[in-house]
Amino acid sequence: MRALGLAGYLKTAAMTAGVVWDSPLFLIDFALRVLRVLVLLGLWRSILGAGESAAGVSLAAVLTYTVIAEVFSEQLAVRTTLPEAFWEGTLVMRFLRPMGLIRQLSAEMLGRWFIHFTFFSVPLFLLAPLLGVDPRPASAVNGALFALSLALSVLVGLAMEQLFGAATVAFEQPVWIVDYVRTAVSTVLSGSLLPLALYPWGLGDIFSYLPFAAMAWAPLAIFTGVGQPLPLLVSQLIWLAILWPLGTWLWNANREKLISYGG
Amino acid sequence: MAAPARAATSPSDTVVELSGVSKIYRQRIRAPRLSEALRTFFRPSMRLVEALKTVDLTIRRGEVVAYAGPNGAGKSTTIKLLSGLLAPDAGTVRVLGLDPVHDRVGYVGRIGVVFGQRTELWWDHPVAESFEWKRVVWNIPRERYERMLGLVRELLALDEIMLTLVRELSLGQRMRADLALALMHEPEILLLDEPTLGLDVLARRRILAFIRDLNRERGVSVVVTSHDMAELEQLAGRIVMLHQGQIAFDGHFAELRRLATRGRVLTLETASAVAPRLNGAELISSAESRHEYAFDAATIKLSHLLEQAAAQTEVLDVETHRPPIDQVVADLYEHWQRAAPSRSVPH
């Protein structure tokens, strides 16, 4: 049965990958994202000269931070097809499948990741030296801890997805409004665009205690060596321990509403 | 830009004229295997689907024409051609003397379109607001607007829903409002694509009665598609049936029955529980002393069958009936499907 469950999981992932693959237009999105990296790299170079650093973050580190943030952008800001299911009013159909909802959503997410990783992440990683960026982690240990931290950030992201999904329904708000606000807020608070260490007025210190930072800042700071791994990993674990039960509780409390929501 | 005045044409004018109209769609063929998917990633394989094949059709002013056919026969394509949403690949489409695509702006001011599966109403506004919107965008003179609003409010019982948000309407209420909205500029021809899809019996009856009255009292020409043959028969005298993009039948319902349903059902009640053997008729069922037969009225006479039965047993009662129109059409579709090859070709 367990093997069958895995087969179903992988088949769902493959089906989703197939949907993305169905049209070459996803390459346009990838090309536009590469462009965004180019602009950000240019921005940093116009702020910090070669060899310069600010708040202990060197130009080289911040360039690496920028590229790696984009390479792992899907994992650092976990998004599933939950908002689409709300939007289309098809969530109820998912309850009719013999697979848990989070499992379904994560399988679909995995399918999308496969395409993203193959056609965007790997090429961008390989392209980085040509852009004058060293894409390697600060050290082998940092690399290993980054892998652990990335896994935690995916789990935190999934918990947030569940939490926001349930909150959308609980507060009866249009799904796209919640989605827009969440994307906007998390871009600023998570450190996926700029390292939190470089925020003015000590804002970065405050933001680093928020759950969004557990999604992007923690793994990226570990990778580039601009943050202490242990406290960052601990903060991720704490947020995981808080967000999962909270999300599950809110989800279950609104299960009935969830089924009738959408359309 | 004022709404165009009603055309000063005689009731016998041709309002719709399709001459040699063909429409071909290109459909992508999905690769089942990964190797093929990789090969066809940038140059996908296509096949051509002929939605309409050299269709000729004329509709006169004041006619109600039922447009029917199995799924994918080309009904919606025709409605889209008539609405000016699609241009033909070959042939010409003229409606009200205009080319629906090239004369779009003037043309759509003279037609009304209702697609059963979509709505022209503004989702997040009360129904009344969509009517006001229609008045401004269609530039409907105030007098005409008030007159038509009064008419549709009464006949389609809109008063109860005018202040309700569209998103909160039931399907039947929404269809009534959509139909009313399509009529506000007093169109000369009404194109209805499955206007009763998903409606309950009562809502359906109300809409059908309204369309009938509209045609009788105001002379509006109507082209209506539906899968419900009984409903189409109630509405229209003439039925155009499409099959695989071609007109397979164009005539009156009565003619269709005559042509397609020579089949009859004969029910005999006899003194014996054993069903008589009748040459030229097929026994469908037999229960106690009631026996049902199917026969072709064109090849065998009823009297001949009765003679055979009477020779074998005592006949107590006789009934014959024609199958319902839906059954007739279903048989017809089945017959067409067996007879005709697929119309898609790889490209």
Place this chain on the structure above:
Amino acid sequence: MAADSVWRRLFRLWALYGSMDLLWLARGPRIAVPFILSDFVTGIATITATFLLAERFNGIGPWAKPQVLFLLGYSLLVRGLIDVLFNFNMAQVSRRIGRGQLDHLLIQPQPLWMAFLTEGFAPFSGAGMLLPGLGLTVYSVAELQLSVSGTWVALFALYLVGSIAIVLSFEYAWASVAFWAPRAAEEINSDTWRLITQLAPFPLEGIAGWALAGLLTILPVGLVAWYPARVLLRMAGPPWAPLVLPVAALIASAFATWIFTRGLNQYGRTGSSRYLSLGHRR
């Protein structure tokens, strides 16, 4: 249609859609507040990174802090005006095309451009970006002690129109893909819009020459705020620099019109085989 009757009709339609927008908001704070707030938050988020960097490093490259604020104000104004004039997926028109919703516009008895120009008018629900944009612009102009003449204001207004034309041309040109690939390209304007809104507020000096050339031509992000702000702030540039934006806007509009018309012809041949009732507020 005579020119005066065209204008009369345009104003009538703007009045209609403006009143519908107000009515929609007037339904109650439960709808209005999150809607305006979400626009405000997303808009502010796009300029936050640049703002924080300018604050942290007291400017960015050759841009002094007040100059960066002017750039941000200008980009918010461009976005705000588009939100007001081309809301409801009129700027992100690939959604309407991809979802088969163009049919709604095609059965209206008016030229398509007129519907595009008016149906997205949202002077109330779409105004979330205008005030912050205006505030930042005025504040930065005061900080910079710019000598604001009538000519400068006229140039500023002309540039706003030019930048809006650039954004819309970019959106409509990409949206045309949806005529050929409706499902795949339905959300293509989300990508292009994100690119524009995310990159427009950044100073682009540090970018390699070839990339900058691309950002001023094929993907004209640089013309949305960066280049016009440089000209308006009289930062160094060739004497013909003020002409670049208007000329580019004309070329971009002509190209977008050409490709979109081709797409419309394609639509006339194939129509849309898909239809989604959701995704716009009709």
